[in-house]
Amino acid sequence: MLVSSLNTCNPRTVSSKLPIYTPLHYSNVLSSITGTNIYLKLENLQTCNSFxxxxxxxxxxxxxxxxxxxxxxxxxxxxxxxxxxxxxxxxxxxxxxxxxxxxxxxxxxxxxxxxxxxxxxxxxxxxxxxxxxxxxxxxxxxxxxxxDHPDIWEGNSSIIDEIKSQLGDIPDAIITVVGGGGLLCGLIQGCQKVRWRNVPIIAVETHNTNSFQLSTNNKKITEVEKGSEPLARSLNVKKICSQALNLSNQHPVVPITVSDAMSIHACRKFADDHKMLIEPSSAAAVSLCYSNVIHDILELESTSKVVVIITGGNDISLKQLESPNYKCSTPVPIIVKSGSDIYMKLNGQN
Structure with missing residues (x-):
């Protein structure tokens, strides 16, 4: 049966034993790089290793x-x-x-x-x-x-409940990746429930998985033209769900895309710095911190608090990182797209 709607019930009583309460980890490394306070919501530590x-x-x-x-x-x-x-x-x-x-x-x-x-x-x-x-x-x-279902969005919204309890404050921004849009919908709904209506969400995709950015620019759901398979496989969806676009019109959301190379570089750096393997898809969000592009997107101070959602760690292995497809030049060129604007930095120079 294709489920279109189900009766409402309390997710805390029905499915409380499935997701665990994941850590909100303060990252000394990323806070030092960015000059602000970076917190990592470690969904890769869920029992099945993703949000x-x-x-x-x-x-x-x-x-x-x-x-x-x-x-x-x-x-x-x-x-x-x-x-x-x-x-x-x-x-x-x-x-x-x-x-x-x-x-x-x-x-x-x-x-x-x-x-x-x-x-x-x-x-x-x-x-x-x-x-x-x-x-x-x-x-x-x-x-x-x-x-793409209201129950998926409702379940995902529990991340915000946990962040509110753990942070004890209102974050200045939340950074996440976007695939089909289910997590983005949950984060926006969660922010609405706890009245974080002015907390911006930075929605990160890779250049060849950017349906949300295209849809935002075109003001309608827009499919990504399929080419070579992206390394961020978890983001490789032709088009986002319509609710993601609808909700993004009710909440401050900034669509950003980064290169595969930036994601892979962040994946490797995260493993070195935090002793955890995360997917290239998840690392796309962290790449904004490692490249310090975060300051081109947000006005941050030393006292600001930014939460990065580490979405998962399933689709990654040491063997994958050693394969030719996962190799990248050093230093990694920084190529970021925001709307119709393209930001490029090579060897640390604008």
Missing amino acids: KIRGVGYMCSKVVSENNCQMLVSSGINAGIACAYAGKKLNTMVTIFLPMNTPEFIIKKIQNEGANVIIKGKDIEESELYAKNFVENNQFSYYIPSY
Whole structure:
């Protein structure tokens, strides 16, 4: 069954055992580089290593508790892992559809959660179509989307509740990455709930995954033209959900894109400085700090507080970092797009 709407229930009571309360870590290194206070919301430390368990876990819990659900079905890497983990905790069968380019270690990770994995489709969009078709032909199975559903947004909004409790103050900005827009929707809804209506959200994509930036510029949902596969695979979605664009018109959101090289450089630096491997997709947000481009976007003081959402650490390995595709020149050229403007810095020079 393709779920369009479900009865409301309290996410804290239904799915409280799925996502964990992740640390808000003060980064001495990034604070020193930027000259302001940088806090890292470490969603890569979730049990299934990404923020996806918040929204996906919340929706899975509702579907299982309110319906005669015998099988949960989803697609994609981080959503698939989250759905597989949720299904195991909820004692419900799970089938995950993945595209043909999915790394073997990701497939094994999902299978280790007890889920059935079906490899279908050349990209995430095709896998999603196969998953939806599977649900339409299998009674009592339910499709759990990766990002485009109110329950996903509601589950993701819990990040803001935690940040408010942990920071004890109103942040001057929040930096996150944007794929399909489910996390962005959750962050905006969370900010609205706690009345952080003036806290800007810096929405980061890579140059070849920039549907949100294109949609914002064009004032309508705009697809990204598919070319070579980006290294930030978790952001590789053709178009964002319409709710992300709608909500961004109600809240201060700044779309920014960075290069793959900046993401990979930040990924490597983060591993050295914080002793954690995070995905290139997640590292795109951190790259604004390592490159100090953050000061070209925000007016910050030494007392300012900026929260960076570290979204996940699944789609990365030491083997990947050692492959030719993940090599980048030193120093890394800084190329950032904001709207129609392009900022470039080479060797530290404007």
